[in-house]
Amino acid sequence: MDKLPHIWCPGCGHGILMRSIAQAIENLGLDKDKVCIVSGIGCSSRAPGYMDFNTLHTTHGRALAFATGVKMANPELEVIVITGDGDATAIGGNHLIHACRRNINITTIVFNNNIYGMTGGQYSPTTPTGDLGTTAPYGNIDRPFNIPELAAAAGATYVGRATAYHANQLIKLVEKGIQNKGFSLIEGLSVCPTYYGRKNKKGSAVNIMQWQKATAVDVKVAEKLSPEQLEGKFLIGEFKNTTAPEYTEEYQKIIDRFTKER
């Protein structure tokens, strides 16, 4: 409680996303001492500061690299990474694809607000083409990443997406992500009324959440819809759920080879 008031703006979606993660951890009944939450730098990455676990606030973009060291050194820890869209896919893009490729047992939740919030509204790798940012005053010409597609292609074994509006669904996805033995990535679409919202005339936080509600389509529902019906929509839900050898277990096999020899 002495950490309050928190640093987030009124209406920010990051608090809802953070709460969903805490709820997922509680639902799974994890031992707090064995949970480690790692973040980079950004509005999103301040979340671990409000959470009662082993918490690590690192350098911009490097959360997954720090987390990889934590998980490798002590695989008993349930390592959860909270990162922003810029943190995860711009400066930290390389660490992201390699963590996916290794299939190391870490669960990553990307708080995507489509903008660089902490530095005041510059465009990010997920800002939609044509949208405005302080460094895209004439409209963003970059093409955005689709983070779940990126993670799935790079080898993550569990991939999903929900929004601040669909917080209950997010809880479920995070739970399953944590239970997945391998690298899990869940995108949480956030709400940034302050920078993204205001710059792009999206209205209040409530308006943005109503837009999330109206525009999101669950993948399972989407399977039955035509391309025309999906025009202008985005997908949420569980996109990928597969298995592959997990990295720390594979390394343990190498260690075991030597202990068995003795």
Place this chain on the structure above:
Amino acid sequence: MKNNNIKLMQGNEAVVEGAIAAGMRFYGGYPITPSTEVAEGSAQKLPRVGGKFIQMEDEIGGMAATIGAALTGVKAMTATSGPGFSLKQENIGYAAMAEIPCVIVNVQRHGPSTGLPTSPSQGDVMQAKWGTHGDHPIIAISPGSVKEAFDLTVRCFNLAEKYRTPVILLMDEIVGHMREGIRIPDASEIEIIDRKKPADNDNDYLAYKVEEGECVPPMAGFGDGHRYHVTGLVHDESGFPVNSNAVADKLCTRLMTKIEDNIDDIVTYEELYMEDAEIVVLAYGGTARSAKSAVKKAREKGLKVGMFRPITIWPFPEKQVKDFAQKAKGIIVAELNYGQLVLEVERVVKGTSDIFHIGKVDGDIITPDEILSKIEEVI
């Protein structure tokens, strides 16, 4: 009875042996010449002792993983050269601020940029000290032989654990790739220091609270049952960020003083013929080997010349250099760069003695004859 475990090995290989003897159980890095043998040796040896090796996607990741591992309570190391050292800097600063013990080996190579990959250089002296942003202390140690590469790697881990700080083993390619026979000491002959941990029943653990009479806080490992927050932001005793001038001042000052107040414990050096030396050759790392033979040759000619070799580069052996500068007429600083440690010597000596410099940047070593002719020129 002393063992006869004598092995012929490279400096880089001796680093791996020393690190494992010191208790290293995690290595995270990215290969780069002339440091690659440190990664290769670690990959081979670590799983045999239950440790972990990971080749990260780049040097930034290697440094980050090393810090992450250290936070779980293990002794962790990374190794690199020139360009990779530059990449690690932001996270070295993080380790300094968050007080994470870890060892960074930099087998210096010729630069700037990719320079001459397999040629020796000592051009990262100032980067070791000031490479990351902001004010922070650093410990950097430079071995001059294969045996020392072993011993000083152990020392790096000990200092890292004792002072909760990143420690840099500032090697050069001369020592890194040189082969010498060394006796590997028994475990019982090696002094090992481990970080101080909080008591198991310390339920009010404040991660950054320094106990009376100590200079650093005890450090819990993640997973040990003391949940706490680690950040590179200015933080109070609990570890949580606070935006306060007073807290910032207190924290940054303590980071400096924990090193400065213990300089006598940290600083080591070697002296040769210093009692009556009129000219002192100051050299470090591989270059000190040339300096040593030059000084011996000079003595054979009846010249009053001595050698001072800083082993601890940072903090600089200020007191010792000040002392001999009072007596010596001149100091010759020999190093493989345009003039880096010589600046520190000038700062310390403050005009009490003449200072001469031998700097070389062509990728070759400084020969004993080059140093000898400088001695004859200035004496």
